Each structure stands twice: as C-alpha cells, then as structure tokens.
Amino acid sequence: MFETYDNEIRQFADGAKRSSMSGPRLGIIGGGQLARMTAMSALQMGCDVLVLERNNYSPAANLATHSIVGNWDDPEALVKLASQVDVVTLENEFVDANALAAIEEAGCPLYPTSRSIGIVQDKFIQKSELAKAGVVVPRFAAVKNKEEIRELGARFGWPLVLKTRRNGYDGKGNATIRNVDEIESGWQKLGAGTRELFAEEWCPFVKELAVIVTRSVTGETVVYPVVETVQHDHICHRVLVPAPVDETVAQRATDLALQAVIAVGGIGSFGVELFLKDGNELVLNELAPRVHNSGHYTIEACRCSQFENHVRAVLGWPLGSPEMVMPAAAMVNLIGTSKGPGRPLGIEKALAVPGAHVHIYGKVMSGAGRKMGHITSIGRTLDEARTQAELAAREIRFGN
C-alpha cells in the first residue's frame, strides 16, 4: 500500500555506502551536554554524528550514529574517530593538544585546530598570546616555587590568585592567597610543585560578563549579545541577557571577545569570559575553545544558536544570525546536590511556569556540583525572564 524503500535501505545502509547517503559526518571528542546540544543541531541539518567518550552512556551517545568508546587522549582512538568522519571537533579543552595533532596528521580537519587548543588549554600560554595581541588581561606570571609566589605577591599585591596552567574548571585548579601566610596552603592545594602553575593579580570585579563568538573556517564571524554570568561556588549559576551594562561597555566587550578569538586562531563557537571592574574597565578573564555554558540561552533566544553556528563554522557553512528573537533571556543551571541516580523530578512543576524551557542532559548519575540541566526563559524584560527561569529551576531536583 505505501511505497517503501526497505530493500534499498538495507542494501545501501549496511557497509561503506552509508557515508554516501548522509550529509557531512561530524566527530565530537567528548559526549557531555555540550556534545549533546551540538549533536542536536548537527542532526537537524542532516549531519551524522560520531562521539568518542569513555563510556557508552554519555548524554550525547543517544544522538550519535555511532559511539567510539575510548580515551580522549589516546591518539589511536582519536585517529579511529577521524577515519570515520569528515571533520572532528571537541566539547572540552582538556584533550592533550599533542594527541589531537594525530587527527590532523591523519589528514582529517580538526576545529578548533590542535594549535588553538594548545594555546588555550595552557592558561599561561593563553594569557601570553592574548597579551601579545593587545587584549587586556590581568597581570600574570609563571611561578615555579613558593619564593616566586612571595615575590609576585609583593609585586602585584595581595591577594594573589594561584592557578594551575592546565585542566582547571569550575574553580578547580585555583587558589586565592590572601597574604604571605597562605602561600603554603595554596601551594599544597595545587599539588605542591607537581603541577605547572602561574599566578595572577587579584581582580575585584563589579560583574562577570561573557560573550560567545563564532568564527568559521572561512573567516566569517558572528558575535552574540554580551551576557552577565553569576557564579556560585565558582560554578556558573545564572546568565542574564543582555548584560545590564552601558552600551559602550557592551561594545568594548564585543570587540575584546572578537579580538581574543582571532588572537588564538579560533574556529568554531568560543566562550569568552570578562571581568567588568569599577570605573567600567574591562579585562579578559579566560577563553573556552568550545560552545559555552554562558551561550545555552541562544537555543531559544537567538535566531541561530551557538550550537548550530558551531556546526556551520567547522563545516565552512555560512553562519546564522545571533540576533535575539525577544528582548531578554535568562538561563539558570540545574546543579546536582549529591551523588545518586540522575533521574529528573519536578519537571511538570517547572513547566507550569509560563515561558520556562526545560533542558535535561540525560546524565545517568547526579553528583554534587554536577551540571544536570538548565532552564531558559525568554521575555519582554530581563526581570520577567529571570523570574520565570528561577521559579522553574527551583522545582527540579535529581534522584529517586
């Protein structure tokens, strides 16, 4: 009765011809929520998605045509992924840049490139490159021992922020040293000399801002609205769009963000974090060479999301507009409180809040401080959007 294609599908869909039946194949290193949301955009545009992750139960595994189970830093697993896709991208900056280079050496495009990742993943090199390009950053210097920390404290003043050069996130890998007496505890906290460190001047801020920049293989760029981010315990808790700042501040933040992404040769969507200091002074805090928590609001609030634009950018496709569809948006993260099952509870109550969009990442396990989902609300005013997002977020917890 219906025209079916079953025979042709079976004939073509098995084996090597598969790749000639689909759109471009996108490989993603990492299978977390950022990969998941990127995969949704890629699938919508007809791409196939392959994911490399350490287990088969990642948030993105569901959306992948095929998951490769392996270690991010294993060049063999990376090359295996590369051999099955047209382009590789990644959802975090913690994959060793030298391992990543194996993908490019195997002839597969990787965006951002291993060179960009190498610059960004070592925060000392990142800051050095940004400073060289004229981007305003807090004063910083590499430190090798406690004596150098003492000297730098004397030079920059106290408190001083001690940081690991690599693998810091959500406040992990940072220690604030308020005075000479705290050098020892900071030194111990960050590995007592086992990890490469640098130190940065204390940067009191009025607000934390962030900007998503997407830059294509073709050089085309778009910059999303400047947002205010609010952290609790070093974890992004809330994003307010547009940031309630002067137009001139927003314009300078936009310019700085774009300059920074170009300085590191970035391709794809990048998150750029800035500090707004007293007197409307702006300094760049750090770059994330990937889609970013501060840009989740773009799914509902913008014409084209950071995720869709990331996919377009790494494939060399024209970028979509970052223009907002409503005047304001707010995003609130749903953070786990303790280790246990990841089952979301209270969604029906959250959805009863008008305008609340509920995103649950499908993580099997919850954990203290773990990002389990988020709420976005768009509205006519920032107050309206924020109130809705917060009311809805309050209703959801994870457990059994």
Add this chain to the structure above:
Amino acid sequence: MFETYDNEIRQFADGAKRSSMSGPRLGIIGGGQLARMTAMSALQMGCDVLVLERNNYSPAANLATHSIVGNWDDPEALVKLASQVDVVTLENEFVDANALAAIEEAGCPLYPTSRSIGIVQDKFIQKSELAKAGVVVPRFAAVKNKEEIRELGARFGWPLVLKTRRNGYDGKGNATIRNVDEIESGWQKLGAGTRELFAEEWCPFVKELAVIVTRSVTGETVVYPVVETVQHDHICHRVLVPAPVDETVAQRATDLALQAVIAVGGIGSFGVELFLKDGNELVLNELAPRVHNSGHYTIEACRCSQFENHVRAVLGWPLGSPEMVMPAAAMVNLIGTSKGPGRPLGIEKALAVPGAHVHIYGKVMSGAGRKMGHITSIGRTLDEARTQAELAAREIRFGN
C-alpha cells in the same frame, strides 16, 4: 583529576535500573521525520525515547535509546514496545486501531487513544463524528458500488470526490470524478470495490488553512496560529503563517479546529485541515491525529513547538505557549524528485540565505514526492519569511 562516575554508570546503566535513572520513557510507533522531531523535544526534556519501526535506519532511530524492529500492526511488537515505556504515542494514523488496543489492554497509556485513532483513521467515521458534533464538513456519504456513486453525483452535483475510507495520504486514495463518464476510471483507480469508499461533494476553495491543536491528558488545550497551506500535486509544499485571512475567519478556524479535536477525544498535537470557500465560508477538510507538516514552523516561530507540546500533552505536563516569537513565518518542504541516495546537497547555499533554518530528516533513500526535509524562515513580514524560505529551498537537492 576529574571526578568521574564511570563505575556507578556501568553498575546502574546496565539492566533494569536504567529506567530509574532517566526521565519518563516515551514509545513512538513509527520512526519517520515526525517521530524524529518529537524525539528531539522529548530528549531535550530528559525523556528516553524508544521507536518501533520496520527497519533500523529510520530518521528517528538515531535519537532513540533503543529501536524495536517490527511491524506497526503487529500486536506483539506493540506490546513489546509498551512493556518498555511509560506512555506510547504514534506518528501516523495508519496503525490499525484494533492492534493499538493491545497496548491499552496491556495497561500502558496510549495517546491518542485507540478509540480516537479508530475514529480518525476511517475518514467516513471521522466525518460522521465531526458532523454529529456540529463541525461543518462537506456533504459526504458511504458508497458501495458504481450505481451509488452515480446517485450521489446526481444529489451532490459533479464533480464528486471519491475517497478510500482508510490509508489515504498526500492525494493517494482520492479520485475526482468530473462526470458520469469518469465513474468507471475512478472506481478502478480506488480498487474496483476491494476497498471501502465514500464520496464527498466537490469543495471549491479559495485557500487551504490548517491549525495545530494540542490537547493534554489533563484537558488543557492550546491552539496555534491559523496557517495557509499550499499543496502541489496533493503534497504540502508551503506553509504561510499567519494565514493571510480576516481576523474573523482566523477566529472561526481556531474555534472549529478546537471543536473538532475535542469531538474525537484527541490527546496530543493534532493537525486540522480546513477549506476557506468563497464568501469566507469555512469547512473542515480532515483531521490528522498527530503532529503535522503544517506545524513544522512552530520549532523556530513559536515559544513552544507542536513537538514539545505533544510530548508534554501525552505525559500530562503543562503545555507551553503557542505564541509566535516573530510576526511571520514560512515553511517550504524539501521534496525528493526520484529514487536514489538521500544525501543532501546544497545546504551551504541554502544557509547563505539570511534567516533560513534547514531541517534534513536523514532519510537514507530519496524518492519522487518523498518528504526529505524542510526550510523554515521567520521574519518581520510574511513576504520576507516566504522569500527567504523559497530561496533557500531552491538550493537543496538529494542525490550523489
């Protein structure tokens, strides 16, 4: 270095505990583009999705936690699906209502119910129920033989539209009989007495309109804007939002659509097709008991899409707003032209049209008249949206 949950994930994620780790589990009968877009919304809200389809390469298979390969009409396959999920829904109205009842008998909720599907899938019964509820439909009557067709032509006037009671779609299952001499060819076209038929008066229309209505298990309803649909060769080609009609016409279309969905006890998103006749007279053409091609625009154009609201409705969750985020939207289908590989070509050209959103369904095979994807554009005016959507759609074809 990072906190991982690998051991717990392996322990919990295998076996029966899986279902206690995720949100609700949604079973979808059918794995086409409607299931795919529904699955995206369900996943976003933390649901697990299981799909029953005749092969493993369906557009929705990628998004499903698990696919069951089987026949839609096979009660055993249906019960197997039901045993693994919290609620079952479907993406087409062609699954036999008696087979569907097996799901309900097994104690699993099915929405829309087998009773609603039974009413809607037999167009003669559908029209009878709608007429009984006071919904204006074209005059119609069951016909068993050529003599009855002749009599009905004399009563309703020529042309007369002969239709199969079941399994008609995209113009398949319809024959227009212009006069007595064409009775024989119409009769032959529709099976020469092997299929149940009815006949309907010819309904010359000025415009074809459609409305998506979502009705929840809880009785809550939302009605989306009235749209104009433009068919080519009986296949939906273009959707214009809002329909360029008088406010009073739009209000009456809204009322009729809601009345019709309630009349058949509909739960979930329903597509309601109407004819606008000369003199602004409205008649209901037919109902689809599922998300509908005329509502694809809601993904980008509305606060909450027909797909998300369908998921919310069948789970008994509060519905989202159908309000548009921009004043106008247009959707153009991407239709296959011949049998061959389903690879999309020209996406980069389509995306160069500002504001165009490209949706590719990931079908392995293209075919003449096959729906392979769609373009949506939202804009400040209908002209702007339509021009963008049409320009972009022109750039895409499927093949190698």
